[in-house]
Amino acid sequence: MEDWDRRLRAHGYRITPQRQLVLSAVYTLRHGTPDEVLAEVQRHASGVNLSTIYRAIEVLEEVGLVTHSHIGHGAPTYHAIDSHTHIHLACDGCGTVESISADIMEPLVRSLRADKGYEVDVSHVAFHGRCRKCVETGNSGKH
C-alpha cells in the first residue's frame, strides 16, 4: 500500500481523503462488504456516504488496488490486493469463511490455460461447500 496514490494518478484519478479511507478500511477489515467498509470508514470520518464507498471501491478496483469475490450468496466482499493471493472456502452450513493460500489453484490454473486458453482470476475464487465441523455434524445449512 505504498504507491496507492501514484496508481490513482497514473489512471487519471485524483487523490482524495475518501479514497484513502476506503483503501485503508479494506486493508483493516481483511474481508469487507460495502456496508462494513462504510462502518469502518465512518469510525474515522462520519460524514462519508455509502455511494462514495461504492464509487471509491470501483475506482480502486479498476486501478488494481482492490479485488472482490462472492462469498456467501449476498453482497460481494472486497479485499486488498497484496503479495499473498488467497482464495476463500465458505461454509454453507455455519457461514464461516476460511482464507487459504491460492497456491492450491496452480495445477488447475495451468491446465485451464493449456486446454482452453482460459485465464482464471484467482483472487476472485470462492468455493462453497461445508467445513469439517459441518460435515461431521451433518449440518446441511438447509432451513
Next chain:
Amino acid sequence: MEDWDRRLRAHGYRITPQRQLVLSAVYTLRHGTPDEVLAEVQRHASGVNLSTIYRAIEVLEEVGLVTHSHIGHGAPTYHAIDSHTHIHLACDGCGTVESISADIMEPLVRSLRADKGYEVDVSHVAFHGRCRKCVETGNSGKH
C-alpha cells in the same frame, strides 16, 4: 428428470403445474436466471408469477433437482442436476460462459478434503477470468 414428482412428494411437497413448468424451463435453458426462467415458463403458461418462480426454485433446489451458481456478478443462474456435473468459466471481458466437465476439480477437491476436511460443492463452482479470445485481444472488460 424421471422421478421429479417422487422427489417432491418424498419431501412432503405437492405436485403442481407451476413446479413442473419451472423444472422443465430450467432443463430447457441450460443456464437461467429467475427472470429467464419466468420468460420460458410464460411461453407455456402466461399467468405464472415471478414470486412463484422463486418459490418453486427454492423447493426444487431443496429436494435436489436444481442447483445454482454465481456466474456474472448479478443474479444467480440455475441449472438442473443431472449425471454430468459441470463447472462454469465466465469471461469478464466478453461475458460468455463456458461449461466444462467438473472432472478437472477432482485433484483440488481431494486435497481440500484431505488437508482441511472441507467438502467443496462442485456444482456451485464458477470461475471468473478471461477466455482465450479476450486474453489474445487484450480485452479487459473494464469500462
Next chain:
DNA sequence: GTATATGCAAAGGGTTTGCACGGTT
C-alpha cells in the same frame, strides 16, 4: 375438508444515478 401453493401487491436489501456543491489539480 384441510393444508399447502399461488397470484398479487407491497416491502425490503443492495446498488446505481442525477444533480448541485465542494475540493483537487
Next chain:
DNA sequence: AACCGTGCAAACCCTTTGCATATAC
C-alpha cells in the same frame, strides 16, 4: 479557473413477504 469527486435523495433491480384465493391431497 476548470474539472473531478462528494453528499444527498431518488430511482433501480432483484428478491422476499403478507394476505386472500385457489388447488392438491
